[in-house]
Amino acid sequence: MGLSAKRMRPxxxxxxxxxxxxxxxxxxKEIPLGxxxxxxxxxxxxxxxxxxxxxxxxxxxRSRSRIRVRVSPTxxxxxxxxxxxxxxxxxxxxxxxxxxxxxxxxxVLTATTVTVLIDDNRSDARTHQTTVAxxxxxxxxPLNPQDVISPALDSAIRNKMVVTINRASLLIVDVDGQRHQxxxxxxxxxxxxxEAKISLGADDLVLVDNEALKAAPYxxxxxxxxxxxxxxxxxxxxxxxxxxxTARRTVGEVLSDAHLKLYLADSIEPASxxxxxxxxxxxxxxxxxxxxxxxxxxxVTRTHGTTVGAVLAETGTALVGLxxxxxxxxxPVKAGMEIRVVRVSEEESIERSPINFKRVLQPDPTLALDxxxxxxxxxxxxxxxxxHIRREDGLEVSRSTPQEVxxxxxxxxxxxxxxxxxxxxxxxxxxxxHYWRVIKVRAVSYKPASTGKAADDPTYGLTSxxxxxxxxxxxxxxxxxxxxxxxxxxxxxxxxxxxxxGGVRGLMIDLGYSDEDYQEWSTTVDxxxxxxxxxxxxxxxxxxxxx
Numbered sequence: 001m002g003l004s005a006k007r008m009r010p011x012x013x014x015x016x017x018x019x020x021x022x023x024x025x026x027x028x029k030e031i032p033l034g035x036x037x038x039x040x041x042x043x044x045x046x047x048x049x050x051x052x053x054x055x056x057x058x059x060x061x062r063s064r065s066r067i068r069v070r071v072s073p074t075x076x077x078x079x080x081x082x083x084x085x086x087x088x089x090x091x092x093x094x095x096x097x098x099x100x101x102x103x104x105x106x107x108v109l110t111a112t113t114v115t116v117l118i119d120d121n122r123s124d125a126r127t128h129q130t131t132v133a134x135x136x137x138x139x140x141x142p143l144n145p146q147d148v149i150s151p152a153l154d155s156a157i158r159n160k161m162v163v164t165i166n167r168a169s170l171l172i173v174d175v176d177g178q179r180h181q182x183x184x185x186x187x188x189x190x191x192x193x194x195e196a197k198i199s200l201g202a203d204d205l206v207l208v209d210n211e212a213l214k215a216a217p218y219x220x221x222x223x224x225x226x227x228x229x230x231x232x233x234x235x236x237x238x239x240x241x242x243x244x245x246t247a248r249r250t251v252g253e254v255l256s257d258a259h260l261k262l263y264l265a266d267s268i269e270p271a272s273x274x275x276x277x278x279x280x281x282x283x284x285x286x287x288x289x290x291x292x293x294x295x296x297x298x299x300v301t302r303t304h305g306t307t308v309g310a311v312l313a314e315t316g317t318a319l320v321g322l323x324x325x326x327x328x329x330x331x332p333v334k335a336g337m338e339i340r341v342v343r344v345s346e347e348e349s350i351e352r353s354p355i356n357f358k359r360v361l362q363p364d365p366t367l368a369l370d371x372x373x374x375x376x377x378x379x380x381x382x383x384x385x386x387x388h389i390r391r392e393d394g395l396e397v398s399r400s401t402p403q404e405v406x407x408x409x410x411x412x413x414x415x416x417x418x419x420x421x422x423x424x425x426x427x428x429x430x431x432x433x434h435y436w437r438v439i440k441v442r443a444v445s446y447k448p449a450s451t452g453k454a455a456d457d458p459t460y461g462l463t464s465x466x467x468x469x470x471x472x473x474x475x476x477x478x479x480x481x482x483x484x485x486x487x488x489x490x491x492x493x494x495x496x497x498x499x500x501x502g503g504v505r506g507l508m509i510d511l512g513y514s515d516e517d518y519q520e521w522s523t524t525v526d527x528x529x530x531x532x533x534x535x536x537x538x539x540x541x542x543x544x545x546x547x
Contacts, residue, residue, distance in 0.1 A: 474496070
């Protein structure tokens with residue numbers, strides 16, 4: 001608090017102070033000289049350069065237990081600069097200062113001590129007020145009608161008195177969007193609403209501090225109560241219609257309270273997140289569970305389709321080409337039905353294989369015996385083997401009879417083989433021999449007893465030419481060595497081709513013996529064909545592999 005001075009019109013000196021307007025909110029009184037015990041602040045006018053024998057006491061309502069007094073360093077008339085030199089002015093200043101100190105001390109000493117408890121918060125104060133109401137007004141304590149004050153507001157102030165204030169709590173109540181503010185000291189929401197004359201319906205929804213209303217006691221006054229009034233809603237659940245009184249505001253909340261078991265595939269109108277007006281209709285159409293077996297996978301789903309084909313269309317399952325479904329697409333759907341989609345594929349398998357060409361030997365009497373010359377190159381052919389295969393779900397279920405088609409024919413290789421014999425010589429232990437062909441063959445031996453006939457059989461030991469078998473007669477393949485041809489076999493000697501046998505084929509010879517002089521043969525040997533040589537057109541061509 002500051003001091004100020006105000007220029008006044010000069011006049012005769014008074015024996016006391018008089019009041020003049022002080023700062024805004026202050027109260028000024030005229031105080032005679034020598035009066036003490038008046039609380040307040042000694043103030044002067046606004047301009048500090050001019051004084052007269054007047055002072056102003058500010059009785060501020062904010063003052064509590066302590067009084068601050070400030071005295072101007074000078075009193076009386078003041079010159080334009082410096083302290084007043086008039087002895088009377090100095091005396092006035094001293095008197096005012098002493099009086100103010102005495103007044104302030106007396107005020108402090110005579111104040112009453114009071115303790116104020118506001119919701120268990122303690123505050124000590126010194127006051128000259130006479131009632132609780134005046135004390136609380138002096139302390140600027142705001143009060144609500146629901147606050148409990150002890151002792152009562154009209155109670156007289158006593159020294160060391162304790163004033164207790166139990167404040168009412170601020171509570172916000174929203175009823176269907178309309179907000180109310182209440183002050184209450186009650187804790188139970190039902191009692192609070194009853195005191196506020198707010199009634200509840202049986203199906204109304206009450207949220208206390210964002211939680212459902214509880215039956216258990218509440219430890220403290222809540223801060224926020226939201227009341228949602230129930231409304232009437234019709235629910236059509238697969239043709240069964242019922243009326244529900246609910247405080248819920250969305251379709252999903254109503255269905256949740258109705259404890260309906262719903263699936264994503266179920267049809268709900270309006271949508272679950274949509275708000276519901278009064279007397280609205282909610283329609284629920286439940287889906288049917290089905291199992292679809294497709295492409296090696298098992299799909300468990302729910303559907304509104306009435307037929308197998310409709311289920312496939314609803315799930316986006318397409319039948320392509322020869323695909324089919326079990327059961328048939330026109331069959332009505334039942335709950336728990338298993339639907340199998342069979343993927344069908346057909347293909348034609350083609351296997352290609354080469355066809356070896358034939359080698360044709362063509363006698364050529366102009367070429368030397370057994371010499372060869374290719375007349376025509378051979379060409380390998382191509383054969384296709386076609387099979388029609390049907391598969392279902394990747395497994396082969398049928399295969400057609402193979403069809404073989406030659407897409408590229410072969411061309412024979414033609415080789416000219418010389419048949420013009422010429423005589424050659426061979427030195428043997430028996431002397432020099434002339435021969436016209438030599439053939440390497442597989443040589444074995446046989447005897448009459450090895451032909452499988454009994455000894456008393458009239459044909460026992462007879463060859464195919466009617467001769468009795470003995471050493472010197474051999475069995476041959478007549479297409480290689482003509483019967484009657486004279487031969488020389490090293491280690492066996494001279495022989496005549498006089499017999500044929502079922503086991504003698506191609507480049508093979510069976511050397512004959514009697515039962516008495518039999519020798520076993522099993523080796524490869526050169527057989528020399530001795531003259532006379534047949535004419536070129538009668539010379540047999542040797543099979544492949546001969547030399």
